Amino acid sequence: MNMIQAINSAMDVMMERDDHVVVMGEDVGYFGGVFRATAGLQKKYGKTRAFDTPITEIGIIGVAIGMGAYGLRPVPEIQFADYIYPALDQLVSEAARLRYRSNGDFTAPITVRSPYGGGIFGGQTHSQSPEGIFTHVSGIKTVIPSTPYDAKGLLIAAIEDNDPVLFLEPKRIYNGPFDGRYDRPAKNWTAHPASEVPEGYYRVELGKAATVRAGEAVTILCYGTMVHVVASTIEELGIDAEIIDLRTLVPLDIEAIETSVKKTGRCMIVHEATRTSGFGAELSALVQERCFYHLEAPIERVTGFDTPYPHSLEWAYFPGPVRLREALKKIMKD
Structure with a gap:
């Protein structure tokens, strides 16, 4: 499906x-x-x-x-x-x-x-x-x-x-991992079956994040479309990143976030919404409060811009591989 x-x-x-x-x-x-x-x-x-x-x-x-x-x-x-x-x-x-x-x-x-x-x-x-x-x-x-x-x-x-x-x-x-314009779906997703959906009843518990990819170098927090963008970019760069798909923002699986960041010592947050007062700001504050002494670099945010949503330029508005690479180089350098 x-x-x-x-x-x-x-x-x-x-x-x-x-x-x-x-x-x-x-x-x-x-x-x-x-x-x-x-x-x-x-x-x-x-x-x-x-x-x-x-x-x-x-x-x-x-x-x-x-x-x-x-x-x-x-x-x-x-x-x-x-x-x-x-x-x-x-x-x-x-x-x-x-x-x-x-x-x-x-x-x-x-x-x-x-x-x-x-x-x-x-x-x-x-x-x-x-x-x-x-x-x-x-x-x-x-x-x-x-x-x-x-x-x-x-x-x-x-x-x-x-x-x-x-x-x-x-x-x-809606119709697949991507529409094929600038991004590619990740190949090796162990925790996220992208097409095998049971016909009958099953639940995915609210408030539980998913580890899309285990890693040791940096924790990347994301959700929705950005999970695919992050996964495909990480694959291309070959960085040993741990990708956490939040799935539910409220309630938030803060335990999963804290465990991952304390393990990797670095954190990047990616979402499509505008930067100012976006949910990434709350995530950044929570990580800072709970993981400060484990952080080896400042927390990075890659988000939409603080502008009215563009029509013809929406693909420039999206956080994409180029902006993700720049942020990852910065956070891995520190």
């Missing part, structure tokens, strides 16, 4: 297992979604369990929160992560706080799916990476898979979770 098929399979499995699981969003019903991630679900489960909504993100999330509070497990889709901002108040003020405000009487077991990041030349309105906004909000879990196997297992775990989960899907790798 590619990632789209794996995500579709996860929703199919959960809708079959649990009548309380419903899928909703713009064009997710009859049409099957812009990227076809919900294809066939309405035909199989009917219009009351896989249904289209008006073009109103605040309405989609507000209704989903109410449905979740009264016993359902909604899986609303926001067509692109860039469109999620009108729903920010519902997610932050209602979904994230519902359990606490009600003293545990109500929860918001909703899983908000959304394609995010670049890869389709979507520019400023279809290519943003807003994960840092949500990792700042207590009460929301943030998940970003990098392979079809993880996408299915993590989505199943998210749907079963009793708290709100933001499930961001890197559209650049």
